[in-house]
Every structure is written in structure tokens, then in C-alpha cells.
Amino acid sequence: MGLAVLALLALWQALALLLRQAILPGPLDVLLVLPKELGRGLTWHTAVSAYRVLAGVALATLTAAPLGLVAGQSKRLDAIVSPFVYLTYPVPKIVFLPLAMLFLGIGDAPKIFLIWLILFFQVLVVVRDASHGVRPETVYSVRSLGAKRRHLLRWVYLPACLPAILTALRVSTGTAIAVLFFAESFATQAGLGYYIIVETWGRTAYAEMYAGVLAMSVLGMALYLALDQLEQRLCAWVYAGR
Amino acid sequence: MISLDGLEFGYAPGQSVFKDFSWRAEPGDAWAIIGPSGCGKTTLLYLLAGLRRPRGGRIAVAGEALAGPRAATGLILQDYGLLPWLTARDNVGLGLRIRGLPRRQEAEEVSTWLERLGLREAAERYPSQLSGGQRQRVAIARTLALEPDLLLMDEPFSSLDAISREDLQDLTLALGIEGQATTVLVTHNIEEAAYLARRILVLPRPPITRAEVIENPRGGRLEYRREAAYFAVCDQVRQAIERAQSPAALEAVT
Numbered sequence: 001m002g003l004a005v006l007a008l009l010a011l012w013q014a015l016a017l018l019l020r021q022a023i024l025p026g027p028l029d030v031l032l033v034l035p036k037e038l039g040r041g042l043t044w045h046t047a048v049s050a051y052r053v054l055a056g057v058a059l060a061t062l063t064a065a066p067l068g069l070v071a072g073q074s075k076r077l078d079a080i081v082s083p084f085v086y087l088t089y090p091v092p093k094i095v096f097l098p099l100a101m102l103f104l105g106i107g108d109a110p111k112i113f114l115i116w117l118i119l120f121f122q123v124l125v126v127v128r129d130a131s132h133g134v135r136p137e138t139v140y141s142v143r144s145l146g147a148k149r150r151h152l153l154r155w156v157y158l159p160a161c162l163p164a165i166l167t168a169l170r171v172s173t174g175t176a177i178a179v180l181f182f183a184e185s186f187a188t189q190a191g192l193g194y195y196i197i198v199e200t201w202g203r204t205a206y207a208e209m210y211a212g213v214l215a216m217s218v219l220g221m222a223l224y225l226a227l228d229q230l231e232q233r234l235c236a237w238v239y240a241g242r
Numbered sequence: 243m244i245s246l247d248g249l250e251f252g253y254a255p256g257q258s259v260f261k262d263f264s265w266r267a268e269p270g271d272a273w274a275i276i277g278p279s280g281c282g283k284t285t286l287l288y289l290l291a292g293l294r295r296p297r298g299g300r301i302a303v304a305g306e307a308l309a310g311p312r313a314a315t316g317l318i319l320q321d322y323g324l325l326p327w328l329t330a331r332d333n334v335g336l337g338l339r340i341r342g343l344p345r346r347q348e349a350e351e352v353s354t355w356l357e358r359l360g361l362r363e364a365a366e367r368y369p370s371q372l373s374g375g376q377r378q379r380v381a382i383a384r385t386l387a388l389e390p391d392l393l394l395m396d397e398p399f400s401s402l403d404a405i406s407r408e409d410l411q412d413l414t415l416a417l418g419i420e421g422q423a424t425t426v427l428v429t430h431n432i433e434e435a436a437y438l439a440r441r442i443l444v445l446p447r448p449p450i451t452r453a454e455v456i457e458n459p460r461g462g463r464l465e466y467r468r469e470a471a472y473f474a475v476c477d478q479v480r481q482a483i484e485r486a487q488s489p490a491a492l493e494a495v496t
Contacts, residue, residue, distance in 0.1 A: 137319050140293050141381075144317035145337035145388065155336065159327040237327045240368040 022206055030210040037211045045195040046215045052108055052180055052191065053223065056115025057169060063116075064123035065165055069157050071124070072131025085125060093117045094179050101187060111183045111191070115176045122172040123165055130164040131157050163238050166231040173223045181216065192216045243269040243304060243392060243424040244290060250298030251289060258449035259285050262299070265443065265453070267424055269391075272462050274427045274435035276479060277445030277453075277486055283428040286445070287394050290426060291317050303392060313341070316390030316423070320397040323381045324369045330376070331356065331365040334383045341388070355383040359413070375406035379413070386417065395427045399434065411437060415464055432483070436475040437467055444479065446486040454482050 009027045016026035034042075071078045093114060100110035134156060142156055184193025192212055200209035232239060244267040252258040259282040267273055275283045288294045289301060292311040301308040303315065317323075324333050335352040343351070356365050359379040369377055378398055385393065399407040411434060429435050435442050442456040458475045466472050 137321065137323065138325065140288070140291070141317060141319050141323035142325070142336070142340075143293065143311050144291055144315065144394075145384070146311070146313050146340050151340050155325060155328075155340075159325070162327075235327070237368040237370065240371055 060119030068127025274439030316385035
């Protein structure tokens, strides 16, 4: 990991030296402006973006996971849910940005809505499939211990779906952050997208712009690592057999 | 303990696995159910466990009509019975937790059963880290911890190697399960049926209306495997299965 970071920084530095253009400052120049920028508002913009992503992730998990769990168990509900999923899943959700802004205004709500929209379908599909994949024998054996529906949810379906939920979130947070960047780049005054496009790129402050890019990368990586850690902790059984 | 009267069951309309089938098991009986593949052995076990509803007729366990899984019936399956996300300890304690036993009491009970089944060292491992034999020991411990009065087993040892299988068959007898509970063991293994059960029900191909019963009064003892009577019963069961393959021959017997 450390080696990969060093290699990327070296490559960046080499390109900066090679091109010698203001649009590509070296990593050292960026690291030098970073503390000043963090004190000047970059911390605030990062916090706003992090809040939007986390709120979107939490909302998507809380709405899609229960629906997926039930749809995986109920053929009738799945017959209603599946056609909607097939019709809406391939549509790039970013196209709903103008609509989201019309209906939800220009604050946090449309950004959180878009992230929710992207993650909702990802989580719904994997949870439905994982819930559907629980072997009947497993359910029988737990039912024979006296388990009621709530016990089955707690001891069988939820743990069976947890690795799938966390993998779906890990895979799709990258897309969610990309969409957030776009959504934050106009008609707003907070967030990393705004910082990068309006505050820095707009006034050709390239070193500062890269500080924003760095912050966005760290945000994405932190989320990815957090989900990875969460999976290792909550799904220890998946790793135990390896 | 178990009474089936005029049992009717089928998976598809117009198709019957059981048709007006009746059978009785007395308290403390040790039964084995054997028969050709796909004859309905596991179906019968699931019906007795209350996991499937009959189309007609009556199933009563301990004098009460069966409406669903009952608390005092234990079920041990061949595979997939354990939850992969729980350690051996948590799997053993699952039934007790579902029943709302206080945590401390649950921990004591679980430790006793882990010790009794030689699983102390494996307590914190997940099922994927256990051998097949250890996994079945966990399944047995989990079920026996609930002190069932009826124990249903669906080919519990069939996926094990020969040594682990004999080891667990001996353990089943050594635990004295038969003395405490009525047991019904579904198996396709003639030797296992003859060794563990005192009465053997040989199911024919569906639709099943009647089945042959082989008495095996000396079965269910550790030393039985080396006795001449054991081999004679194995032979008797083998012949009964051959008869069960042909419905006409069964009519002649029963």
C-alpha cells in the first residue's frame, strides 16, 4: 500500500517535471498549499460532501435492504419489484439531476437523493438475490429450533445478506462520489465539487484545485476502507474459511 | 408418540407421495426409515417436523394434532443445518437463545454440551473451519441442548467418511438419545438402520399407501455391530428394499 502511494506520487512528480505547465503542479506544490486550503474552507467542503455521501449510503441501505430481503422471500412482491428494477436499473441516474433540483431545491436534498437513487438499486438487487439464495434446509433447521419470522430475519436472512450489502456499497460508492462531484459543480456553494470547479478551477488556482482533488480521493478511499473494515468485522465468517 | 392416520401428501396436483398412509411410533421407539431414492423419506420427516402441511389425513405428535414445528421436536439435517455465520458455540446456543434463555444459563448449557461432544477446542471456529464430523457434532449438540422428546434425523451421517460415520453412530448410542426421546432416522444406509434402530420402516416407491416394518429388537446397542443377528437384519432389510422397488411384491408381503 505504502509503496503504491509512493509510486503514484513519483509518477505524478515525473509528469509535472516533464510537462512543466501550470495546469499540472507537482505533488510537493499541492502538499504545500493543502494546510492553508484546509484552514480556508476545504475542510468544510470535504465535510459537506462526506455528509451527503454518508446520508445517501445510510438512506439507501435502510430503504433497499429491507425491501430486498422481503422481495427475495416473496414471489408476489418480487413480481412487482423486478420489472421496475429492470426498467430503471440501466438508466444513468445523473440525468435526474435537473428534476431533482426542480423538486428538491439546490441544497443537500437533491445530492443525497441522487446518491440514494444510485445505491438503492445496487443494494436492492444484491440483497434480493442473496435473500433468495438462502437454502431452504437452513431455514428448516432454524425453524425447527422454534424460530419465528423475526428470528429468521435476525439469525438467517440478515447475516446471509450482509456481505452482499457491504460489497454492493463498496463497489458503488465510487460511482456515487463521481455523481456527487457533478451535482456539486453548479447551483450550490458547498461541497468538493463546488470547491474544485468554481472556487479553484474557475480562478485558475491549480495547486488549490489539486488539493480539492486530493480531498475527494481521500474521501472515496476512506469510505472504501471503512466498508472493507466493516465487512471484515461483521462478516468474519467469510474470511475465516480462507 | 407419533400417529399418522390416512396421510395424504403430494407436491403437485394429481400426484401423490403418500395416499391414505397410516403409521404409529410409540414413546421411546427408535425408528429408521429406509427406501429407494426419491421415495419420500425426507418428505415424511419434514411432515413429522411440521415443516410441510399434509393435503389430508391427520398427523399427531405426543397426542396433539400437528399444526407447525413444535418446540419439543429436534431436527438434524445432513448438511446446511448450521448457520455459517455463527461459531460452533453460537450455533449450539442458537435454539436456547431463540427460546429466550438467560445469557448466563445459555452459556453454561452450551459449555456442557460442547464438552460432552468433544467440541471444546472447536468452540470458537466457524462451520467452514470444522471437519464434517465436527459439524454434525455441533448440529447434534444444538438439538440435544433443547432436550427434545422427538428427535428427527435426515441422513445425518451420510456425507461423512466411514470412520467419522461409525464414530458418530457410536456417539449417538453412547449419548443414550434413544432412552430419552423417540427417534426417527432417515437413512439410505442399511447397516446404519440396522445398527441404530429397533424398528425399520421400509418405504416403497410413491404413491405410498403402506410400508413394511422390520423388527430389530436387539438394535441400538454398541456391541450389536459384531453380532450375527445384526447381519441377518441387514440382509432382511436389503430384501425388503428389493421388494419395495416392485409394488406387486409388496402387496404380497403385507
